[in-house]
Amino acid sequence: MRHPLDVVVRIGGAGLCRTDLHIIEGQWSPITNIELPYTLGHENAGWVTEVGSAVSNVAVGDTVILHPTPTCGQCYACRSGDDMFCSASSFPGVNTDGGMAEMVLTSARACVRVDPTTRPADIAALADAGLTAYAAVKKATPLLHPGSYCVVIGAGGLGHIGIQCLTAMAATHVIVLDRNPQALELAKGLGARTCLEVVDDGTAVLKEVLEITDGRGADVVIDFVGEGGTEQYAPAMVRNGGTYLVVGYGAELRIPYIDLISRGLNVVGNLVGTYNELVELMALQRDGLVTLHTRSYPLDAVGDAIADLENGRIRGRGVLIPD
Structure with a gap:
């Protein structure tokens, strides 16, 4: 030793x-x-x-x-x-x-x-994977009151744990996005309220999320992917004054400062x-x-x-x- x-x-x-x-x-x-x-x-x-x-x-x-x-x-x-x-x-x-x-x-x-x-x-x-997902959800739970919406992007290795943590810790409507139908089936079985398949650049699911949230957007978006286009559509799903929690990585996030200021958008990184x-x-x-x-x-x-x-x-x- x-x-x-x-x-x-x-x-x-x-x-x-x-x-x-x-x-x-x-x-x-x-x-x-x-x-x-x-x-x-x-x-x-x-x-x-x-x-x-x-x-x-x-x-x-x-x-x-x-x-x-x-x-x-x-x-x-x-x-x-x-x-x-x-x-x-x-x-x-x-x-x-x-x-x-x-x-x-x-x-x-x-x-x-x-x-x-x-x-x-x-x-x-x-x-x-579990610790990272749990820590992100723990940051999110004070923001997720009953009647709130939380979008989870990715129901894979991290996301499927995050969904379970959310259902155990927050009274929120969990919306899960994934490109894989099997992953969405898993998410549904773990307690996700709404599961949406991403089939294009994210335009369709963005529209669906806005419809579900009466045009406001989600209180919190937790991005367990962080690449492949999620960095483009995820911030647009967050309501004014809401929070975008970045867990997955690989891409590059570009948001004009005027959008951060005018929308009161919070972008939070997560390291394990x-x-x-x-x-x-x-x-x-x-x-x-x-x-x-x-x-x-x-x-x-x-x-x-x-x-x-x-x-x-x-x-x-x-x-x-x-x-």
Whole structure:
């Protein structure tokens, strides 16, 4: 062990994320400056196999899910509860070796103990996809009073979790947009009130959303896609004074300042979530209010899994499981 708070976890499941595709495409290169080769995998769960001398919150044999960023606990961001902005954090799978392997090195501060009967493969993707979706919904819920409208763009790996969080946490009319009819069927089964298929550049669904909301637009739009044209039509779906929560990424958002000012539009970015929010999410999972829909792959089939994700063949979330 290199540090007294180090923890080694045997991986029981590693989620596959669109961020992994963006890393492969080179979008993160200017940010991380990491040297190849390194191991992907930032959605990890498994069993503790070794702990450092100062670790007291977990023990060998515990089943754990890992917050994506091991943090220092001492900097301003950590002491403010903003774990994701820790000045000394690492990000396994993004800027250091991650969990698409048999073992991963993390820290005690990243470990959340779960029920020992839990299969790590069933919860691994909650570490990022679930946490990101939950954190975005938590930001939205104070804005979603009874009678309000919330548009969810994308019912895939993040979106299907976000829909469940919304139905558990807010008395709002959930409108889900997706290009895939199967994803919309999943969304309907998870509690979405209205499901609309995107078949063009978004013009048709924009019109439908405005009709449903009596011309005002949605109180909140949560964009779990962030590319492929959503950046063009999503802001137009937000009511004056409403909020556009950006979760997915890949495109570039262009909004004239006069529109922001005259419409009172709020644009809010979302970067994963805090350790406490992961604990809260796991409480929803424990109580059966959030369930992952997954497709499992053996670790050595990672190439097939990436191809399926890239080509839209995975409903919910792909999870890699070591032999």
